[in-house]
Every structure is written in C-alpha cells, then in structure tokens.
Amino acid sequence: MSSPDQPSHDPDPGHHPDPDDRPEPFGARLRRAMDSRGPLCVGIDPHASLLADWGLNDDVAGLERFTRTVVDALADRVAVLKPQSAFFERFGSRGMAVLERAVADARSAGALVLTDAKRGDIGSTMAAYADTYLAKGGPLFSDAVTVSPYLGFGSLRPALDLARESGCGVFVLALTSNPEGAEVQRATTPGGRSLAQVMLDHMARENAGAAPLGSVGAVVGATLGETGADLAINGPLLAPGIGAQGATPADLPGVFGPSVSNVVPSVSRGVLRHGPGPAGLRTAAARLADEVRAAVSPA
Numbered sequence: 001m002s003s004p005d006q007p008s009h010d011p012d013p014g015h016h017p018d019p020d021d022r023p024e025p026f027g028a029r030l031r032r033a034m035d036s037r038g039p040l041c042v043g044i045d046p047h048a049s050l051l052a053d054w055g056l057n058d059d060v061a062g063l064e065r066f067t068r069t070v071v072d073a074l075a076d077r078v079a080v081l082k083p084q085s086a087f088f089e090r091f092g093s094r095g096m097a098v099l100e101r102a103v104a105d106a107r108s109a110g111a112l113v114l115t116d117a118k119r120g121d122i123g124s125t126m127a128a129y130a131d132t133y134l135a136k137g138g139p140l141f142s143d144a145v146t147v148s149p150y151l152g153f154g155s156l157r158p159a160l161d162l163a164r165e166s167g168c169g170v171f172v173l174a175l176t177s178n179p180e181g182a183e184v185q186r187a188t189t190p191g192g193r194s195l196a197q198v199m200l201d202h203m204a205r206e207n208a209g210a211a212p213l214g215s216v217g218a219v220v221g222a223t224l225g226e227t228g229a230d231l232a233i234n235g236p237l238l239a240p241g242i243g244a245q246g247a248t249p250a251d252l253p254g255v256f257g258p259s260v261s262n263v264v265p266s267v268s269r270g271v272l273r274h275g276p277g278p279a280g281l282r283t284a285a286a287r288l289a290d291e292v293r294a295a296v297s298p299a
C-alpha cells in the first residue's frame with residue numbers, strides 16, 4: 001500500500017476503462033483508490049487568509065497559483081481532492097475557469113475529484129446542476145459532487161440517475177460537522193426517526209446490492225462523537241471536520257463504529273496551512289494518512 005508521501009505506483013487508480021465500455025461505478029473506483037492510496041480526501045479551500053499566508057494576493061492570479069500548487073503536489077498521491085466551489089465562485093467567471101481547469105487537471109493526474117458544491121433544489125433545477133457536474137463533457141465534470149437532501153431526498157433523483165449513468169458518485173449531507181446542523185438533521189419525523197436517519201436509509205436503498213461499495217455517499221462530520229445513527233449505507237462516508245474544526249483521526253472509530261472502514265476523512269485547512277511548498281503539503285497529507293490508518297486499522 002502506498003501513501004501520500006509517494007506517488008501511487010498505479011498512475012491512474014481512479015480511471016480504469018471498463019471492458020464492456022460501461023463506466024465503472026464510482027464506488028468501485030473509490031474503493032480501489034482508498035486501498036492503493038489510503039482513504040484521505042484533501043480539500044482545496046483557498047480562503048483569503050490562506051492566500052495571504054502563502055504570500056499570494058487575494059485575486060484570480062493568487063487563486064490560480066494556490067490551486068495549481070495543491071493539484072501538482074497531491075493529485076498523484078491522495079485518493080480524493082475536494083475543491084470547495086465557494087472559494088472559486090467568489091471570483092466570478094474567472095474563478096470558475098480556475099476551478100474547471102483544476103478539476104480536469106486533478107482527474108488527469110489520477111485523483112478522484114469530489115466537487116464540493118452542496119447543491120440542492122427542486123428536481124427540474126437539480127437536473128441542470130447534475131448536467132454541470134455529472135454529465136460527461138459538462139463544464140465541471142467530476143467524479144462526484146456534494147448535494148443537500150433537505151428539499152426532500154426525491155429532489156435529488158436527476159443527480160442520482162445521471163451519476164449512475166456516468167459512473168459518478170453523489171455525496172449527500174446527512175449529519176454535518178457544524179453545530180447548527182443538529183436543529184434540522186436531528187429533528188424527529190412523525191415515525192420517530194431523525195431526519196438524518198431518514199436520509200441515510202434512502203442512501204442505503206440506493207446502494208443496495210452494490211459491491212465493493214455503493215456510489216451514493218453520506219457526509220457525516222468527524223466532530224460529532226457517537227451519532228446514534230445507523231451509518232451502514234453500503235457507501236462511502238465523507239468525514240469532514242478533522243484539523244481546523246477540532247476533530248482528529250483518533251475520533252473516527254467513536255463516530256463511525258463498525259462502518260469506519262468506509263470512511264473517507266476530509267481535511268482542508270489542516271493540510272493547506274503547510275503550504276506553499278509542495279513538500280510541506282505532501283508531508284502533512286502523508287502524516288494524516290498514517291494517523292488515519294493507525295486509527296481505523298483493526299487492533
């Protein structure tokens with residue numbers, strides 16, 4: 001098994017052609033990348049404060065330089081890169097052009113790209129979002145995208161269907177890492193289940209029968225402690241909140257219990273603050289990957 005301190009021996013673990021010419025499902029591609037590169041996701045979140053720390057201006061040129069540095073340093077070794085769309089949208093169309101390029105370059109370098117856009121709208125509008133991120137040839141065609149189910153899980157149907165057709169994944173917010181999320185996500189439905197559990201149960205149905213891993217993931221914060229939720233959705237569990245939000249890899253078993261083997265811990269500032277040198281970024285990612293491995297490996 002290689003780790004983020006070395007390039008993966010497989011130059012392109014995420015993108016193997018299927019002999020039948022059908023796209024290989026995202027869940028299978030992700031499992032392979034997790035096995036060969038370790039399960040870490042590094043977020044590309046070009047905060048204005050990070051641009052300043054890196055000696056860059058808070059402008060499109062600074063954004064471009066920051067993003068290219070992260071992609072060049074890490075796309076050949078971490079399983080997943082997660083650009084946060086908000087930090088690119090902030091710069092308008094020129095920022096979005098930087099994001100488009102980063103998504104394409106990171107995918108060519110072998111990382112799976114999860115574009116963090118947290119889209120959620122009525123189904124007919126959702127279909128347009130799906131075209132953006134999940135249609136082959138779409139401007140931000142990514143391996144996966146984050147979505148919010150809180151307009152009703154069924155509103156996500158156009159994204160779920162297009163993702164399946166394109167061999168892509170969809171990561172659905174379930175229990176978010178921020179403290180404010182609980183008032184919505186932990187509210188109980190008339191059936192007595194939490195709203196988050198209702199969403200997780202939908203995800204489990206989407207992933208039923210998939211092997212080795214379904215392509216519909218849940219987002220569950222690493223900051224939450226024991227959730228009380230049933231996280232056995234047969235899909236990946238994206239766990240943001242490690243680093244700047246206070247969680248550590250050692251928290252993962254307590255949050256995820258027996259589902260910890262499906263966890264993709266996600267870290268943005270906790271890695272990015274070790275730039276601008278590529279070596280610092282790589283060392284930080286490698287150290288985190290080691291800590292994750294130690295925390296989630298069976299004793």
Ligand SMILES: O=C(O)c1cc(=O)[nH]c(=O)n1[C@@H]1O[C@H](COP(=O)(O)O)[C@@H](O)[C@H]1O
Nearest residue numbers: 043084146176177219240244245267268269
């Ligand atoms: O979907 C996400 O990635 C996400 C979900 C969540 O519950 N909490 C959360 O922090 N995130 C994102 O994960 C990143 C966290 O960044 P750091 O706190 O710097 O590691 C940000 O881009 C957030 O938008």
